[in-house]
Amino acid sequence: MSNVNIKRVVENIRSKTTIYTPIAEVIVNAIQAVENTNIGQGSIKVVVKRSPQIEIDGSLPSIQSIEVIDEGIGFTDENRDSFDTLYSEYKIREGGKGFGRFTCLKYFKDFHVDSTYFESGRYRRRRFSMGREKEIIVNERVSDSELNTSKTSVTLALVTNSFLDKRLSTVARSLVEKILPYFITKDYFCPEIVLTEEDDSNSIVLNDYLREDFAVIKELEVDENSFFLGQGETTHAFYIRVFKIYSPKNKVSKISLVAHKREVIANPIHDYIPEFFEEFYDKREDGTNNLERNYIIKSYVFSQYLDDNVSPERGEFEFQKDNDIVYGVSQSDIESRAANLTKKAVIDDISIRIEKKQKRILSYVEEEAPWHKNIVGSIDLSDFPYNSSNEEIEALLQKEKFKREVAIRHEVNVILESKNIENFKENISDITEKISESSKNDLIHYISLRRAVLEIFRRSLEINVAGEYSSEGFVHDIIFPRKKGSNTLEYEEHNLWIIDERLNFTSYISSDQPSGRKRTEIPDLLVYDRRVAFRGDNESSNPVTIFEFKKPGRDDFVNPSSKEDPIQQTVRYVNSIRDGKFKTPKGLEINIAINTPFYGYVVCTLTEKVKEWLKRDKNFKPMPDNMGWFLWIDNINLYMEVVSWDKLLKDADMRNKIFFQKLGI
Structure with a gap:
C-alpha cells in the first residue's frame, strides 16, 4: 500500500515535458516488457481514440485517449509492486527512474491498466487505475485469466492541459522523433510499433520511417562523430x-540530447549556427533544389553522462544550461560541440549560406552604412542571424562598435594612469590609431546621414503626383522642427547646416514659438510662415539672424494686398528684438547694442513675379548666380538675402560633395 501525495508530485513536474512525453514513456515500458519475454521481436500497438463529437468544420475529431497494447511480460507481482513505489529502482539498469508514470497524470485525466501475465504456473489478469490522491494503485482486481498468453493494455484517457495533433501521421512523426534511439541502436531490434485508429484504419508502422523503401528519415554519414x-x-x-527528417512541416533543425534511448531535450541548432535556421533540400542532377524533398537536420547526442544526469521526469537534465561549476559540463557546452560536428555533415549547404549571409551584410554596409566598413572588415560574421534585416545588422554592428569604444577607453585610462613614460611612448601610437579609426567611423556615419537628409530635402522641393509642392511645414521641419527651440532640442536633432554650418553651434534658437512674454508680441503670421532666429553667445557684439520660409512654388506674398510680406515681417521682428520685447529661453534680456548686426534670410521660390517684386518694390540686388537677392538696410543694421530653395540645396550639396566623394557614397 502506497502513501504518496500524488497531486503534489504531479504539480511539481517541470514544464519542459510535453504531451508526447508520457505517451513515449508508456511505449518504452511496453518495449521493455517485450524485451523481457522470449517471443522474439514482438509487436506493440498504439491506438488513438477520438472524441465522438463531430467537428463543425468537418475536420477530424480531436484525440481524447491513447491505448498502448503489448505482448510483453505483463504486470507480475514484482512489476506491480514496482509501479506502486515512488522512485522504484526495479528498472534502474534500463535507465528507469521510477517516476515516469506520474507525467501521465499531468496530461491525461485517467490511467488504466489491464494486464494478463504468467505467474506461479498459471495466467492471471490484473486490472487497476492510477490514483490521484494518496494511493498510486486504486480499484485493483486480480483474477484468473481466460487467455493463455501474456498481454497488457495501458490506456491514457481524456487529454488535459494540452492537446494532441489530430492527424495520425503527425502523431507518428512526433513519436518516432521521441523514441528514435530505439530504432537506430546498433545490434538492437526494436519491436514493431503500429499506430492506428480505434477501428484499425490508417495504420502506420513507426519502424518504417527509417526503412529504405519509406525513407522519411535518413541517417547522414559523419566523419567525426564523437567529442569529449x-x-x-x-x-x-x-x-x-545525424538524420534528415523529410517534410518537417515548419519544424527547425535541432540537437536532441538522449538519455537511456529516449529524447530528453531538443533545441534549435540555429541557436549555435545561424545557417540552420532554414530547412534544406535534396539536390537534383543539375544541382538545383528539389522543392518536393525538403528536410531538417536532427542530431542525436548519446553519452553515459546524459544517462547519469537525466531528471526523474525525463524533461531535462540535472546540470545547468550554461556555466555549470558543479557538474563541469553544461547543456550549452554539449549542444555547441554537437552543432559544430553536425555542421560538417551538411558543410556544402552551410558554406553556401555563410557566403550568402556575408554578401548580404557587406552589401548593407557598402550601400547603407559605410561608417561600419572598418568594423565589418575585422570581425567574425558567423554569429550574425541568417537572413537578418538591416535593423538587425545595424544593431549588431553598433554593439561591436560600442564594445570597441569601451575597450579603447579602458586602454586610454591604463596609459594615462601609468607612471612609466616608456610605456606611454610605446603604446600611444597604437591607441591613437584605434581612436582615429573609431572617430572616422562616427564621421562617416554623420556624413552619410547628411546625404540622406539632403535627398529627402531634394524630394520635398519637387512636385508630387498631384502636381503640388510640399507645405511650408514639411520643408520647415526638415531644416528645423516647428515649435522647438535650443532649450528643447539638441544640435544633432536639427539640420540647420543646410543653410549655414555655423548654425550647428548657436546657443539660442527659436522656431515657430513665442520668444516674448505675451503672444500679442509675436508678428501676425499665417500657417508655417514663421521665422527661425539664432544667435551665438548672448553678447551685444554677436549678430542675430532671422529666417523666413515660404512654401516652394508660392509667390502670392508679393501681392499688394498680402499681409505676409516677408521683408516687412523680418524688419518688424528686428525692431521688436531691438525694443526689448523678447527674452532668451532662460528669461534673460537679449543684449542689443546700437551697432549689433542683424541678418535676415527669406527662403522661397524665385519666380519671375518674385524677382520683379524684389527689384522694383524692394530695391534688392541680384547675386552673381541669379539664385538670390540681397539688400543692406543701414538704419537698423540689417543685411537681408532672399534665396531660392534650389540655391539652398545647391550650396548644401556643394559644401558636402567632397565628403560624399571621399566616402564613396
Whole structure:
C-alpha cells in the first residue's frame, strides 16, 4: 500500500515535458516488457481514440485517449509492486527512474491498466487505475485469466492541459522523433510499433520511417562523430548521429540530447549556427533544389553522462544550461560541440549560406552604412542571424562598435594612469590609431546621414503626383522642427547646416514659438510662415539672424494686398528684438547694442513675379548666380538675402560633395 501525495508530485513536474512525453514513456515500458519475454521481436500497438463529437468544420475529431497494447511480460507481482513505489529502482539498469508514470497524470485525466501475465504456473489478469490522491494503485482486481498468453493494455484517457495533433501521421512523426534511439541502436531490434485508429484504419508502422523503401528519415554519414568534455582528469565522451527528417512541416533543425534511448531535450541548432535556421533540400542532377524533398537536420547526442544526469521526469537534465561549476559540463557546452560536428555533415549547404549571409551584410554596409566598413572588415560574421534585416545588422554592428569604444577607453585610462613614460611612448601610437579609426567611423556615419537628409530635402522641393509642392511645414521641419527651440532640442536633432554650418553651434534658437512674454508680441503670421532666429553667445557684439520660409512654388506674398510680406515681417521682428520685447529661453534680456548686426534670410521660390517684386518694390540686388537677392538696410543694421530653395540645396550639396566623394557614397 502506497502513501504518496500524488497531486503534489504531479504539480511539481517541470514544464519542459510535453504531451508526447508520457505517451513515449508508456511505449518504452511496453518495449521493455517485450524485451523481457522470449517471443522474439514482438509487436506493440498504439491506438488513438477520438472524441465522438463531430467537428463543425468537418475536420477530424480531436484525440481524447491513447491505448498502448503489448505482448510483453505483463504486470507480475514484482512489476506491480514496482509501479506502486515512488522512485522504484526495479528498472534502474534500463535507465528507469521510477517516476515516469506520474507525467501521465499531468496530461491525461485517467490511467488504466489491464494486464494478463504468467505467474506461479498459471495466467492471471490484473486490472487497476492510477490514483490521484494518496494511493498510486486504486480499484485493483486480480483474477484468473481466460487467455493463455501474456498481454497488457495501458490506456491514457481524456487529454488535459494540452492537446494532441489530430492527424495520425503527425502523431507518428512526433513519436518516432521521441523514441528514435530505439530504432537506430546498433545490434538492437526494436519491436514493431503500429499506430492506428480505434477501428484499425490508417495504420502506420513507426519502424518504417527509417526503412529504405519509406525513407522519411535518413541517417547522414559523419566523419567525426564523437567529442569529449570535462575538467582536469574528469572527461566525458559524447557521440552523435545525424538524420534528415523529410517534410518537417515548419519544424527547425535541432540537437536532441538522449538519455537511456529516449529524447530528453531538443533545441534549435540555429541557436549555435545561424545557417540552420532554414530547412534544406535534396539536390537534383543539375544541382538545383528539389522543392518536393525538403528536410531538417536532427542530431542525436548519446553519452553515459546524459544517462547519469537525466531528471526523474525525463524533461531535462540535472546540470545547468550554461556555466555549470558543479557538474563541469553544461547543456550549452554539449549542444555547441554537437552543432559544430553536425555542421560538417551538411558543410556544402552551410558554406553556401555563410557566403550568402556575408554578401548580404557587406552589401548593407557598402550601400547603407559605410561608417561600419572598418568594423565589418575585422570581425567574425558567423554569429550574425541568417537572413537578418538591416535593423538587425545595424544593431549588431553598433554593439561591436560600442564594445570597441569601451575597450579603447579602458586602454586610454591604463596609459594615462601609468607612471612609466616608456610605456606611454610605446603604446600611444597604437591607441591613437584605434581612436582615429573609431572617430572616422562616427564621421562617416554623420556624413552619410547628411546625404540622406539632403535627398529627402531634394524630394520635398519637387512636385508630387498631384502636381503640388510640399507645405511650408514639411520643408520647415526638415531644416528645423516647428515649435522647438535650443532649450528643447539638441544640435544633432536639427539640420540647420543646410543653410549655414555655423548654425550647428548657436546657443539660442527659436522656431515657430513665442520668444516674448505675451503672444500679442509675436508678428501676425499665417500657417508655417514663421521665422527661425539664432544667435551665438548672448553678447551685444554677436549678430542675430532671422529666417523666413515660404512654401516652394508660392509667390502670392508679393501681392499688394498680402499681409505676409516677408521683408516687412523680418524688419518688424528686428525692431521688436531691438525694443526689448523678447527674452532668451532662460528669461534673460537679449543684449542689443546700437551697432549689433542683424541678418535676415527669406527662403522661397524665385519666380519671375518674385524677382520683379524684389527689384522694383524692394530695391534688392541680384547675386552673381541669379539664385538670390540681397539688400543692406543701414538704419537698423540689417543685411537681408532672399534665396531660392534650389540655391539652398545647391550650396548644401556643394559644401558636402567632397565628403560624399571621399566616402564613396
